[in-house]
Amino acid sequence: MSDPMHNSHRRLLLQAIAASWMLSVSKIGFATSVQxxxxxxxxxxxxxxxxxxxxxxxxxxxxxxxxxxxxxxxxxxxxxxxxxxxxxxxxxxxxxxxxxxxxxxxxxxxxxxxxxxxxxxxxxxxxxxxxxxxxxxxxxxxxxTVGDTATKDDPLLALLEDYNKGHLERTLPTKAPSAGKAGRDRPIIIVLDPGHGGEDPGASGKNKTCEKDVVLQIARRLRALIRRESNMRVHMTRDEDVFIPLKVRVAKARKLRADLFVSIHADAVTNREAKGSSVFALSAKGATSTAAYLLAQTQNEADQIGGISKSGDRYLDHTIIDLLQTATINDSLKFGKEVLSRISKINKLHKNRVEQAGFAVLKAPDIPSILVETAFISNLEEEKKLRSRHFQQQIAKAVFAGIKAYFS
Missing domain, CATH: 2.60.40.3500 (Immunoglobulin-like)
Structure with a gap:
C-alpha cells in the first residue's frame, strides 16, 4: 500500500519540475521570436x-x-x-x-x-x-534616378549612387585641390560637415538636445560668414536632417576639390562634469589618447570605412599615399591650432592642443581636415550654451577666424 504522504511529496516534486521545464521553454521561445x-x-x-x-x-x-x-x-x-x-x-x-x-x-x-x-x-x-x-x-x-541636372547642381546624388554600386573611389578625381593658389588665383573651397543626421541623432543632452540639430545650426552660421568673402566658396555635406554615410561625406569634399574640410560635432561622455571644446586632426598611427580613440570609435560607428582606397602598384601607392597624407596631416594640425586658439577665447578647452585620432571622416588623403568638438552636450551648462544662438555664432566666428588665419 502506498504512503499518501510520499505520494503527495512526489506530486509536488513533479509539478515543480514541470513548471520549471515550461518556464525554460517559454523563455527560450520568447527569446527566439522575432520582434x-x-x-x-x-x-x-x-x-x-x-x-x-x-x-x-x-x-x-x-x-x-x-x-x-x-x-x-x-x-x-x-x-x-x-x-x-x-x-x-x-x-x-x-x-x-x-x-x-x-x-x-x-x-x-x-x-x-x-x-x-x-x-x-x-x-x-x-x-x-x-x-x-x-x-x-x-x-x-x-x-x-540621377539626372544630368541634379548631378550638375549637387554631386551628392551621383556620389550616393556610386556608393551603393560599390565603385565610389573610381569616380573621384586623382587630385582633390584645383590648380592655382587658393585665395589668389582661384577661390578657396571649404566643405563643412555637420555630424550625424537623420536616424543617427548623435549624442544627446539631459534636456533632449540632439547633436545633429545644434551642429547643423552652427554649420549654417559658419557658412553665412564664409559666403561674405569674395575669395571663398563653401559647401555642406548635408543641409537638412538626413543621414549621409561617412565615406560619401569625404567623397563629396574630394569631388568638389576642397581646400579645407571642417567636421562639426558636440562631445558627450558619461561624466556630466566634463566640459570644454576640442579640435582633432587625423592620426595615421592611432589616437594620441584613450579618450580620443574612444571618441573616434563612436563617430565611426555610423558607417565603417576601411581606410584609403589604393590601386596600381601596391608598394608605390603605399609610399605616395603615405607621404601625401603625412603632409596633409601636418597641414591639418596647423589649421587645427589656428581654430583652437580662437575657440579658447570663447570657451574652456578640454585639451590645450590639437588631438589626433583615426576619425573616418578625416581620411581624405589630400585635404587638410579637422573635427571640432564644439562643447560637451552631456554637460548641463554646455548643453544650454549649444542651444543658444549667441554661443553658436561665437563658435562659427572662431572657426571662421581660424580659416582666415590659416590661409593668411
Missing amino acids: IVAIRVWPASTYTRITLESNLPLKYRQFTLSKPDRIVVDIEDVHLNEVLREMTRQVQATDPHLKQVRIGQFNKKTVRIVLELKQLSHPQLFTLKPIAKFHHRLVVDLYP
Whole structure:
C-alpha cells in the first residue's frame, strides 16, 4: 500500500519540475521570436530612409511592381504588430520619394510591406548589426534616378549612387585641390560637415538636445560668414536632417576639390562634469589618447570605412599615399591650432592642443581636415550654451577666424 504522504511529496516534486521545464521553454521561445521594436521613416531631398529595428536579424526578400511604381518587401517569421502599423502613419505628405505605405500579414509567417513611390527610385536594402543603442536593423534607402541636372547642381546624388554600386573611389578625381593658389588665383573651397543626421541623432543632452540639430545650426552660421568673402566658396555635406554615410561625406569634399574640410560635432561622455571644446586632426598611427580613440570609435560607428582606397602598384601607392597624407596631416594640425586658439577665447578647452585620432571622416588623403568638438552636450551648462544662438555664432566666428588665419 502506498504512503499518501510520499505520494503527495512526489506530486509536488513533479509539478515543480514541470513548471520549471515550461518556464525554460517559454523563455527560450520568447527569446527566439522575432520582434519589430522600432520603425523610422526619414524623408530628405536626396533620398528617403526607412529603418526597421528588431531584436533579431530579419529575413527578407524584395521585388518591384509598376503602374504605379512600388517596392514590395516581404519579411519572414514576423507577425504584424502596432510598431509595424506605425509605419503607415510616419509617411509625410511632403516626402519627395514615398507616396504611401501599405502593410499586412501576407501569410502566417510573412508580413508584406508595399512602398508606393512618387518617382522612379533605385531601392537599396541592407542590414546592419547592433551598435550603440541600436538593435538589428533592416534599412531601405529610396534614391531617385540621377539626372544630368541634379548631378550638375549637387554631386551628392551621383556620389550616393556610386556608393551603393560599390565603385565610389573610381569616380573621384586623382587630385582633390584645383590648380592655382587658393585665395589668389582661384577661390578657396571649404566643405563643412555637420555630424550625424537623420536616424543617427548623435549624442544627446539631459534636456533632449540632439547633436545633429545644434551642429547643423552652427554649420549654417559658419557658412553665412564664409559666403561674405569674395575669395571663398563653401559647401555642406548635408543641409537638412538626413543621414549621409561617412565615406560619401569625404567623397563629396574630394569631388568638389576642397581646400579645407571642417567636421562639426558636440562631445558627450558619461561624466556630466566634463566640459570644454576640442579640435582633432587625423592620426595615421592611432589616437594620441584613450579618450580620443574612444571618441573616434563612436563617430565611426555610423558607417565603417576601411581606410584609403589604393590601386596600381601596391608598394608605390603605399609610399605616395603615405607621404601625401603625412603632409596633409601636418597641414591639418596647423589649421587645427589656428581654430583652437580662437575657440579658447570663447570657451574652456578640454585639451590645450590639437588631438589626433583615426576619425573616418578625416581620411581624405589630400585635404587638410579637422573635427571640432564644439562643447560637451552631456554637460548641463554646455548643453544650454549649444542651444543658444549667441554661443553658436561665437563658435562659427572662431572657426571662421581660424580659416582666415590659416590661409593668411
